[in-house]
Amino acid sequence: MSAETSPSAPYDALVLLSFGGPEGPDDVVPFLENVTRGRGIPRERLVEVGEHYFAFGGRSPINDQNKELLAALRAELDARGLDGLPLVWGNRNWDPYLTDTLREAHEAGARRVLVLTTSAYASYSGCRQYREDVAASLIALAGEGRALRADKVRHYFNAPGFLDANTDAVLAALDELDDDVRAGAHLVFTTHSIPTGMAEAAGPGGGAYVAQHEAVRAEVVRRVAERTGVEHPSALVYCSRSGPPSQPWLEPDVNDHLEAVSAEGAPSAVVAPIGFISDHMEVKYDLDTEAAETAEGLGLPVARAATAGVHAAFVRSLVDLVVERAAAEHGEAPQRVAVGPLGPSHDVCPVGCCRNLRTPDKPAACGADWTDPAVTAPGGGA
Ligand SMILES: CC1=C(CCC(=O)O)c2cc3nc(cc4[nH]c(cc5[nH]c(cc1n2)c(C)c5CCC(=O)O)c(CCC(=O)O)c4C)C(CCC(=O)O)=C3C
Numbered sequence: 001m002s003a004e005t006s007p008s009a010p011y012d013a014l015v016l017l018s019f020g021g022p023e024g025p026d027d028v029v030p031f032l033e034n035v036t037r038g039r040g041i042p043r044e045r046l047v048e049v050g051e052h053y054f055a056f057g058g059r060s061p062i063n064d065q066n067k068e069l070l071a072a073l074r075a076e077l078d079a080r081g082l083d084g085l086p087l088v089w090g091n092r093n094w095d096p097y098l099t100d101t102l103r104e105a106h107e108a109g110a111r112r113v114l115v116l117t118t119s120a121y122a123s124y125s126g127c128r129q130y131r132e133d134v135a136a137s138l139i140a141l142a143g144e145g146r147a148l149r150a151d152k153v154r155h156y157f158n159a160p161g162f163l164d165a166n167t168d169a170v171l172a173a174l175d176e177l178d179d180d181v182r183a184g185a186h187l188v189f190t191t192h193s194i195p196t197g198m199a200e201a202a203g204p205g206g207g208a209y210v211a212q213h214e215a216v217r218a219e220v221v222r223r224v225a226e227r228t229g230v231e232h233p234s235a236l237v238y239c240s241r242s243g244p245p246s247q248p249w250l251e252p253d254v255n256d257h258l259e260a261v262s263a264e265g266a267p268s269a270v271v272a273p274i275g276f277i278s279d280h281m282e283v284k285y286d287l288d289t290e291a292a293e294t295a296e297g298l299g300l301p302v303a304r305a306a307t308a309g310v311h312a313a314f315v316r317s318l319v320d321l322v323v324e325r326a327a328a329e330h331g332e333a334p335q336r337v338a339v340g341p342l343g344p345s346h347d348v349c350p351v352g353c354c355r356n357l358r359t360p361d362k363p364a365a366c367g368a369d370w371t372d373p374a375v376t377a378p379g380g381g382a
């Protein structure tokens, strides 16, 4: 590699890939149809979730949060001399859709892109399903005569900045509690529930979703103890269950857990949504509305810890991972930083990683069994 190689080579663009969310009341139903197509969610659950969105004006907070993250990433990239690397944004379920974003990137000259998802952990929903989105977009664009190659940034649950952000957030939430209830506070680490079958299939060897969250819980508890001198009791619990009642999902539910710790005599709790990187609807509704009501009914003082959001250390870690991956791809052997026992995740998902239990053969990009689609001339003529 020559001395002039840009730290972002061989990539021509960085793509923030997210879930998407409605921008207004008219978007809610079509958005939910996009999310749940072929996923077997009961109709009552959809009506209920639609009400959560309508209660917030039909608007999800997720799009504005992604715009903030994009601005923070842009500033960090520029500060590191990566001002020549375009940064673009595409979603799975709502405008701007990933295919449109990648088409525009291709039009602007991009041929090889690096994808950064807004999900920190392994699971079908948080990893493979995004890889399927990338595959579907690359296949569609190949059909338009546009060849693109995509890689995905490795999981960042154990990136130092993600742990810094979550530790700072728990410390700040503890500070919000009254002095007389703080020392006994239970730390309630919360993430999205998923079907137990999906949890068993998460990661290359299974079980990675829970194991990765447990690693974050343990590290944050350790750091909080180091800072406060108090080893707080803690647990990993779940929110936002959907699916039919007959299907087992990860438990305990955050509301049931708050009842249990209150019954055991906990003086207070901190709810820390480590499973999410920003305050989207699951946080605003399921935690700040529903779980907050549960706690109030119990007379349990609860402070909610912030999500990582645009915490400076978190944003730095994300850019570190972009630079690390580019370095690896242009033939260096970068240091692969990761905190805790699980170590750095793979760059390329092995075959069968985060298996799709419904449609196992659906193409997924950024994996060992993926080959870039061949470009076919549109229209087949001239
Ligand atoms: C692990 C995980 C993440 C974290 C990783 C990541 O960030 O990707 C996540 C994120 C999100 N999930 C979101 C919204 C929804 N998820 C649903 C349904 C489901 N989520 C699941 C899992 C996850 N979901 C699962 C297993 C289902 C059942 C259907 C299926 O098997 O696929 C449904 C359908 C209705 C319902 O049942 O709730 C909605 C509306 C939003 C947007 C919020 C906003 O608008 O602010 C975000 C960021």
Ligand SMILES: [Fe+2]
Pocket: 192
């Ligand atoms: Fe979800």
